[in-house]
Amino acid sequence: MLLKVQKTFLYMSMKLSEAKAQFIQSWGILGSQWGINRTMAQVHALLLVSAVPLTTEDIMEQLSISRGNSNMNVRELIDWNLVSKVIVAGERKEYFTAEKDIWKVATRIMYQRKKRELDPLTDVLTQLSQVDGDPADPEMVAFTTTVANLQKFSNQAQSTLNTMIKAEENWFWGSFLKLMK
Amino acid sequence: MLLKVQKTFLYMSMKLSEAKAQFIQSWGILGSQWGINRTMAQVHALLLVSAVPLTTEDIMEQLSISRGNSNMNVRELIDWNLVSKVIVAGERKEYFTAEKDIWKVATRIMYQRKKRELDPLTDVLTQLSQVDGDPADPEMVAFTTTVANLQKFSNQAQSTLNTMIKAEENWFWGSFLKLMK
């Protein structure tokens, strides 16, 4: 068996390790406000700022979480296309590394959110637009108007997000396309 | 004391009341995936599709929730500027009504999310960009690069959202500004 590589953090300057810890902590809080599991966000942060790929063990140690938890969250991140497995020659263990291109990270997260948030709304609205009843009933008018407006909005949001997800960054639409022209 | 107005739902056609119930239920689920309290979203939905303003009691009854819960969520919605109090002549009770303009609803929600999600990230990144250490250390390079890229991204997102929030709808950027030109 090969010698284990000395853990990276032993060589980190104090300042850098503190900064990493704060970044991981902050990204975790942010993540949970985003509806993303806090630990998943922390694992993501850890991999985002690591120069080298890490193993399940590294993640467990650095975040003080269990094996099961580490495994589940890494798999979810792989599912989201934010993390990938790396094969290291001569090692049996799996190593993980995060996508570092922030635009890609952002669009992949957006894609997941669209899938979880907007797509189901669109479906429900389509269904609800078929309700029928007395067109003179003010309650009916209120309902159908609201649903129709939401549909218009959600359709537009769908196509805006699709365009965004497909877009080449262009660094993020140069000053938002000259303030939307 | 004035006669109480007969509850609206007694007069709703079956189809409409079902549709309303489904809308409320769906909006609630959506909301929770959005990091918005499920009940708050349901209260919002109820008011969104009601032709007339409702009281705390109406909300309690129609959603089967307690007085305290109803009160807290209505207040939060008022805080978000999605709901407002309505004075009904000759009544002591407070009535509530929701903003019906969907673009306004969307920008107000975006504003809250920006406040909760993006602003804190921006702050943390500003702080972390000041870390110092050996510029030859690959871990240091990985860290500063990631933080710098995130900063660039978050600044751009800030200004994009600000523009959006200020934007007159124009119906939601006509086909997303001709596919971003």
Add this chain to the structure above:
DNA sequence: CTGAACTTTCAATAACATTTGAAAGTTTAT
């Protein structure tokens, strides 16, 4: 084929978030 090295699962448990409802507080008509 075997067993060591590693990964995955999942039921129990812990942590966290929401909801209740009775009590306290406030407002208003008289």
Add this chain to the structure above:
DNA sequence: ATAAACTTTCAAATGTTATTGAAAGTTCAG
């Protein structure tokens, strides 16, 4: 000033979601 009508608060109860870790499953070198 009083009391009824109404609103707000908050500690306890309930409901939801995340985490653990041991057990089961898989892979691979010899």
